[in-house]
Amino acid sequence: MIVTATVLTSCLKLLLIPAYRSTDFEVHRNWLAITHSLPLKQWYFEETSQWTLDYPPLFAWFEYLMSFIAVLLDPQMLNVKNINYSSDNTVLFQRLSVIFTDLIYTLGVYMCCSALQKSWRKDVVLPILLITNCGLLMVDHIHFQYNGIMYGILLISIAYMIQDRFLWSAFWFTVLLNMKHIYIYMAPAYFIYLLRHYCIGGPLNFKSICSVGTLKNLGLLGSIVLGIFIATFLPFHDHIPQVISRLFPFKRGLCHAYWAPNVWAIYNIGDKIGFYLVSKIGGNSTTPEIASMTGGLVRETAHSFLPDVPPVATMALTALFMAPAMVKLFLLDRRAAHFVRCLVVCALTSFLFGWHVHEKAILMAIIPLSILSIMESNDARIFLILSTVGHYSLFPLLFPTSLLLVKVFLLLLYTLYAFHSLFKLYPLSICKYSLPLLNPFESMYLLGLIGVFLYENVVHSILGFDKRFPFLPLMITSVYCAVGVIYCWINYYIYFLKYNGMHVKSKINKNKSL
Amino acid sequence: MFCKISCETWLVIFGTLLAILLRTCTSLHSHSGESTPPMYGDYEAQRHWMEITVNLPINQWYQNSTDNNLGYWGLDYPPLTAYHMYACGKIAEFLNENYTRLHDSRGYESEAHKIFMRWTVLICDVVVYLPALIVYYFSTVENENSKNIELGAKKKKQKVHKSLNEIRPMSVSLSTILALLYPGIILIDHGHFQYNCVSLGFLIVATTCLLHKHNIFASIFFCLALNYKQMELYHALPFFFYLLSTCVAKPGQNTIWGVMRxxxxxxxxxxxxGIIWSPFLYNLEDLLQVLHRQFPLARGVFEDKVSNIWCALNIVFKFKTRFDNLDMMRVCLFSTLLALFPSCADLFLRPNLKKFVLALINSSLAFFLFSFQVHEKSILLVAIPVLLYFPYSPFPCFWFLCMSVFSMTPLLIKDNLNIAVMALTTMYIVSFRVSVEHAYRSSLNTQDGLIEYYCSLLHSLLDVEYKKTSRYDLLKVTFQQISKNSEAIRTLVFHAAMFMSLLGCICLYFANLLLKPPDRYPDLYPLLISVYSCLHFLGFFLYFNVKQLRIPQQFDEIKHVKIKSS
Structure with a gap:
């Protein structure tokens, strides 16, 4: 099943080769050029193109390796001066490189599936849900990024965690961190789980905490993690501050050009409304550019009514909201499902409160959640809402009209399949006036997405608002999706905190006896 | 409402969505003649027709004039295409006047225009072709399917080694999905750019009506198909002969009743x-001009490399230089009629609804192989009836469908559609494999894959007790064992042949794509491809003919009437 799904999905990916590419395509081509043609010392200093290398060293090494294949196809693409170069062979090479590195993702899916208990749901449903994930298709194969390999490594690490092979799991996660540092948001869950169940193997008491075994395990774990960091950063040892400054560009502003559907989208809209009301009442409208937040380049923007949010505040909020989950994870017993749940909570929390969050980051929550969705019906329920909303919120990434139908059918196919298969897994849920597994309000909310879509693509231009309020559709999309993501987050958080591993099963039994 | 839909239906829904998704993805690729002035390609032809029909009065559409240079993609399809282009042209004009401006819009290409054109095809496809196929499968295949499943259940107990050929018809939903995923029409309509889905969709509707014995509707829809593309004449004879045979009085029927029908x-x-042609009926000259445009004799027996007899024989005998067009046309006409004769005569003399689809295949294949002025795209006209026959014998049909895509590859390579060809064909082959495995598993109730199946076939052939026999006897016993399991050996040989032939296709395809032909024969690979597929098509022609002739006449209709009259 995995092989078939991979082959079929790869065919679809091949078909998407000539599709629209975002600037990320040029970004990655430029990195290929930088790593291939410049000495190592200049990798993080080079700034001919505005797209400077801002991924950790291991990814730079990855690009460096790929450039050796690239040179066979078209040496011109490896010239740093060739900005916005995209010959046919360049496109082919870059697209194919994503398709082939996705094999790592398939490997991850395979390892995850074989790590779970044997049942048909993980033989059929889980591979399809993971491999055909439409978010990855949109972000990697249309928009252009290398998320497939990253999530593949994440899944490998999760698979090892499920098998209780902690050191391997830590090893792969560290590798992942060194490929793309955004996964640092998941690190707390890893840290706590490994600390509790690997380092402190036994029951929670003073004796086991202070035992020699704990220290030994801690040392082993620490040496692996630090070892990888040192190994990848060592070649750059004389300019580490420069690398760090490239990796964490805080100048980029609270929100991305298009607001990711998180708390700050709501905050921004509150700011706009507040400003509008104040100017109406006060009358002294200074009319700042109302579209300043939604259009154009990445830059710092100022709020006009509510106070500006400094990066520290976002970090503090993220840490604050992660803390209860960490405590809970520390206290729970050793089951990988708890760990994966906590990963999802971490990903969602950071997505909601993080600084300059990209809408693509929602995949960090959706992909681990798909593993859980085949385990219990509540996970499945949240998965359905979150995947639908999350993938919908990726739509603005693919703005060209030629992709309109492609993205709609991708989402429709994936969502329908998810609903269909999960409904078959949990057939007990009542669904007279609602979608399966959901309650009527949630169904209404999800069906409302159709309305949002229609407004964005049809009604908006019919009403003639496209000149006066060009930002409105994107604003509505991100705020509408933000509501859904926040709802999922609250629900899932409460579910996680209340979780004791028992109540769901008893519910199913009750239903069966009826 | 969500829970009541059965799994099978869901499968079809997913298949349909996937089919549409593939079509939209293919439409991102290049179209024929993209930015290649001065003549461009079929895309420009269709756009040009929109320009002509919107700007000129209806009786000027087919006339050569200063405003309508027939040398530049003159309208050469029947009026229904022209009306369709008129409707599309009106929309195009509404969207952007530059799309259809007379003279000035020649070779107009832009991103927005491409999206518009692609959408018009997609809408036709979704409105006509896809529903027609789905309705066909669900209304005509299902009835027989349930019967056969019962039969199959009885057979299963008797035989352990059922051949894959016998696992049929394939489940309706699976064959529907496979039909929707057929790459040929996706590549030509959404890649190369044409509106074949309209006429072929009408053809499917007509066939469905006929199989349900709604003869009047069948003839209406067939007229629509024929008036959309005159190439539908390939299918006209089976329709004509079958409908005629229903009018012949059978024993116990009244002759007048037959005449009435x-x-x-x-x-x-x-x-x-009359309705479709009414704007051209006022003036005989108009009518003749329209008719003349449909059948351009001057264009020669074939243009590019086509996988038919004439192109293949052209290697040894240069028809194009030895004969003039008129003689050539006579030769073509004669040979086509000869090739058509068995299947048409059989259909007329021994009518049976079950052989109707086969007769469609045979007639269109005869036209494709032997007739005058054939395009490589015309293989689609054969492929569609084969798609309709697919559930009854999946393997030969699958083989044929792959060959049909292969025979069009030189054209598709020219259009720069390599990636789409590879992706869609791989997808089709893999889906076929999966569904065969699924059918095999569900009919034998096992979990084995196809490999185990082939192993078991081999095992049954070579299951000889070696120790007991002497050397001479060993051969004899093996031979006996093999002859006992003739079904198994036939299956094995057939599948091996199919596998080898498809492997040959892949090799030739990549040779054509990657290798440089020798300087003396620049067309070497396209020619090899067309000869290779022509040989296959000939084989298929024989196979489908035999298959049709083997089906006996249908008598139940006669009996039914007799009871009524008595």
């Missing part, structure tokens, strides 16, 4: 044609 059908056809 004939008159009814005849009137329907004349009315349909």
């Amino acid at each position: 004939l008159v009814k059908i005849g009137l329907t056809v004349i009315m349909a044609f």
Whole structure:
């Protein structure tokens, strides 16, 4: 099943080769050029193109390796001066490189599936849900990024965690961190789980905490993690501050050009409304550019009514909201499902409160959640809402009209399949006036997405608002999706905190006896 | 409502969505003649027709004039295409006047225009072709399917080694999905750019009506198909002969009743044609000009490399230089009629609804192989009836469908559609494999894959007790064992042949794509491809003919009437 799904999905990916590419395509081509043609010392200093290398060293090494294949196809693409170069062979090479590195993702899916208990749901449903994930298709194969390999490594690490092979799991996660540092948001869950169940193997008491075994395990774990960091950063040892400054560009502003559907989208809209009301009442409208937040380049923007949010505040909020989950994870017993749940909570929390969050980051929550969705019906329920909303919120990434139908059918196919298969897994849920597994309000909310879509693509231009309020559709999309993501987050958080591993099963039994 | 839909239906829904998704993805690729002035390609032809029909009065559409240079993609399809282009052209004009401006819009290409054009095809496809296929499968295949499943259940107990050929018909939903995923029409309509889905969709609707014995509707829809593309003439004879055979009085029927039926059908056809052609009927010259445009004799027996007899024989005998067009046309006409004869005569003399689809295949294949002025795209006209026959014998049909895509590859390579060809064909082959495995598993109730199946076939052939026999006897016993399991050996040989032939296709395809032909023969690979597929098509022609002739006449209709009259 995995092989078939991979082959079929790869065919679809091949078909998407000539599709629209975002600037990320040029970004990655430029990195290929930088790593291939410049000495190592200049990798993080080079700034001919505005797209400077801002991924950790291991990814730079990855690009460096790929450039050796690239040179066979078209040496011109490896010239740093060739900005916005995209010959046919360049496109082919870059697209194919994503398709082939996705094999790592398939490997991850395979390892995850074989790590779970044997049942048909993980033989059929889980591979399809993971491999055909439409978010990855949109972000990697249309928009252009290398998320497939990253999530593949994440899944490998999760698979090892499920098998209780902690050191391997830590090893792969560290590798992942060194490929793309955004996964640092998941690190707390890893840290706590490994600390509790690997380092402190036994029951929670003073004796086991202070035992020699704990220290030994801690040392082993620490040496692996630090070892990888040192190994990848060592070649750059004389300019580490420069690398760090490239990796964490805080100048980029609270929100991305298009607001990711998180708390700050709501905050921004509150700011706009507040400003509008104040100017109406006060009358002294200074009319700042109302579209300043939604259009154009990445830059710092100022709020006009509510106070500006400094990066520290976002970090503090993220840490604050992660803390209860960490405590809970520390206290729970050793089951990988708890760990994966906590990963999802971490990903969602950071997505909601993080600084300059990209809408693509929602995949960090959706992909681990798909593993859980085949385990219990509540996970499945949240998965359905979150995947639908999350993938919908990726739509603005693919703005060209030629992709309109492609993205709609991708989402429709994936969502329908998810609903269909999960409904078959949990057939007990009542669904007279609602979608399966959901309650009527949630169904209404999800069906409302159709309305949002229609407004964005049809009604908006019919009403003639496209000149006066060009930002409105994107604003509505991100705020509408933000509501859904926040709802999922609250629900899932409460579910996680209340979780004791028992109540769901008893519910199913009750239903069966009826 | 969500829970009540059965799994099978869901499968079809997913298949349909996937089919549409593939079509939209293919439409991102390049179209024929993209930015290649001065003549461009079929895309420009269709756009040009929109320009002509919107700007000129209706009787000027087919006339050569200063505003309508027929040398530059003159309209050469029947009026229904012209009306369709008119409707599309009106929309295009509404969207952007530059799309259809007379003279100035020649070779107009832009991103927005491409999206518009692609959408018009997609809408036709979704409105006509996809529903037609789905309705066909669900209304005509299902009835027989349930019967056969019962039969199959009985057989299963008797035989352990059922051949894959016998696992049929394939489940309706699976064959529907496979039909929707057929790459040929996706590549030509959404890649190369044409509107084949309209006429082929009408053809499927007509066939469905006929199989349900709604003869009047069948003839109306066939008239629509024929008036959309005159190439539908490839299918006209089976329709004609079958409908005629229903009008012949059978024993126990009244002759007048038969004549009445004939008159009814005849009137329907004349009315349909009259309505469609009405704007051109006022003037005989107009009419003749329109007719003349449909059948351009001057274009020669074939243009590019086509996988038919004439192109293949052209290697040894240069028809194009030895004969002039008129002689060549006579030769073509004669040989086509000869090739058509067995299947048409059989259909007329021993009518049976079950052989109707086969007769469609045979007639269109005969036209494709032997007739005058054939395009490589015309293989689609054969492929569609084969798609309709697919559930009854999946393997030969699958083989044929792959060959049909292969025979069009030189054209598709020219259009720069390599990636789409590879992706869609791989997808189709893999889906076929999966569904065969699924059918095999569900009919034998096992978890084994195909490999185990082939192993078991081999095992049954070579299951000889070696120790007991001497050397001479060993051969004899093996031979006996093999002859006992003739079904198994036939299956194995057939599958091996199919596998080898498809492997040959892949090799030739990549040779054509990657290798440089020798300087003396620049067309070497396209020619090899067309000869290779022509040989296959000949084989298929024989196979489908035999298959049709083997089906006996249908008598139940006669019995039914007899009871009524008595």
